[in-house]
Amino acid sequence: MTLEEGFFTALALVGTVGALRLVTAKNVVHAALYLVVTLAAVAAVYLLLAAEFVAWVQVLIYVGAIVVLLLFGLMLTRAPIGREALDNQQRGFAAIVAAAVLIGLGVLVWDAFGEAEIELGTSTTADIGESLFRSYILPFEVVSFLLLAALIGAIVLARREEG
Amino acid sequence: MIRVAFPLFFAAVLFAIGVYGVLARRNGVLVLMSIELMLNAVNVNLVAFSQFLADGKFAGQIFTLFVITVAAAEVGIGLAIVILIYRNRETINVDEINLMKW
Numbered sequence: 001m002t003l004e005e006g007f008f009t010a011l012a013l014v015g016t017v018g019a020l021r022l023v024t025a026k027n028v029v030h031a032a033l034y035l036v037v038t039l040a041a042v043a044a045v046y047l048l049l050a051a052e053f054v055a056w057v058q059v060l061i062y063v064g065a066i067v068v069l070l071l072f073g074l075m076l077t078r079a080p081i082g083r084e085a086l087d088n089q090q091r092g093f094a095a096i097v098a099a100a101v102l103i104g105l106g107v108l109v110w111d112a113f114g115e116a117e118i119e120l121g122t123s124t125t126a127d128i129g130e131s132l133f134r135s136y137i138l139p140f141e142v143v144s145f146l147l148l149a150a151l152i153g154a155i156v157l158a159r160r161e162e163g
Numbered sequence: 164m165i166r167v168a169f170p171l172f173f174a175a176v177l178f179a180i181g182v183y184g185v186l187a188r189r190n191g192v193l194v195l196m197s198i199e200l201m202l203n204a205v206n207v208n209l210v211a212f213s214q215f216l217a218d219g220k221f222a223g224q225i226f227t228l229f230v231i232t233v234a235a236a237e238v239g240i241g242l243a244i245v246i247l248i249y250r251n252r253e254t255i256n257v258d259e260i261n262l263m264k265w
Contacts, residue, residue, distance in 0.1 A: 004165040012173040019177055019200055023184035028193060035196050038177070042203050049170065051210045054227050058206075061231050066199065066238050073192045073242040077249045086190050088258050094186030098179040105175035109168055116167045118215045123224060131220045132228070139225075143232050150236035157243035 004120070008048055015041030026083050028074050032067060039063050049118070053125040170211035178204035191245040191255040195238060202234045 001009075018037030025031040039062045046055035080086070132140060177200055184197025206227045213223025249255050 002164050005169055008165055008169050008173075012169070012176070015173065016176050016180070019180040022200065023180055023187065023193075023197060028190060031193055031196060035199065038200065039203065042177075042207060045170065045173065045207060046210055049165075049210050049214050051214065051224050051227075054206075054210055054224050057228060057231060061235055062199070062203075066235060069238055069242055070192060070196060073195075073245055076246055077192065077255050078253075086193060087187050088189040088256075091187045094183045097186060098183035101182050102175055102179035105178065106172060109171040109175060113167045113171060116215070118165050118167050118211065119217065120165065120214060121217055123214075123221055128221055128224055128228075131222075132225055135220050136222075136225050139229060143229050147232060147236055150239050154239045154243040157240070157247050 004048065008045065011041050011044050011048065015045070024083075026086070027081055028086065029071070032071050032074060035070070036063055036067055039067070050120045051123055053123070053128045167211055167215045170207055174204040174207040174211070176204075177201070177207065189256045189258050191248070191257050191260075192242070194257055195241045195245070198241075199234060199238070202230060206230055 015038045018034045018041060022031050022034040022038060025034060039058065043055045043058040043063070046052075046058060181197045181200035181204060184200060185194055188194050188197060209223040209227045209230070211223075213221055213227075216223070245255050248260060252260065254260075
């Protein structure tokens, strides 16, 4: 195991523990804070994979915006405390399905990419921007339009009916 | 130097935990958080393959940015729906929301 793989394993453990605590937390605000831990670990994984722009976008959008939005959602709704109030009756079934997904994906990944290695090159923000605005300009415009549609849709949905 | 199976396996673990969360949670906001976990797993995969294939156009990272954008839009709409349901039904438990159940 190389140095990078050691660091990666440590980050992956942090992210996995955060995710496990997220789906088992008894308090919804604690769940949101464990989500922050997992998202930060994923951002560090991006940095380790030499994808620095994606890492900072992850910190800005996910940790900065989405978690705050989710916390607002939790505060505007009543949040009971306790596992029975937050979980439904199919925990065992869900665990079986999740284990099947994990085993299936793990076997598949190991079978397909067992010893293949990543040559960590550099990918600067300038490279990403050049690729984005040369090769992927149409998807970029489509995504901006999608954001506009989501903005209007959220306003229309959450607005209080008057009169 | 890092084996590509490491990030792929990490992504598989995150995805499986997200699947568990979506199936086992009944609070609507917690279900949304579990969906975010699954989207993050996909993003880890995309970035890992982007660096693994090294195609010069960084397609995987570009698509990660798109997925993050779509995730932001999804959370915005999802929370608007959750708050609307809470206003109308006084609950956000997804197993009690059966208006459209046949």
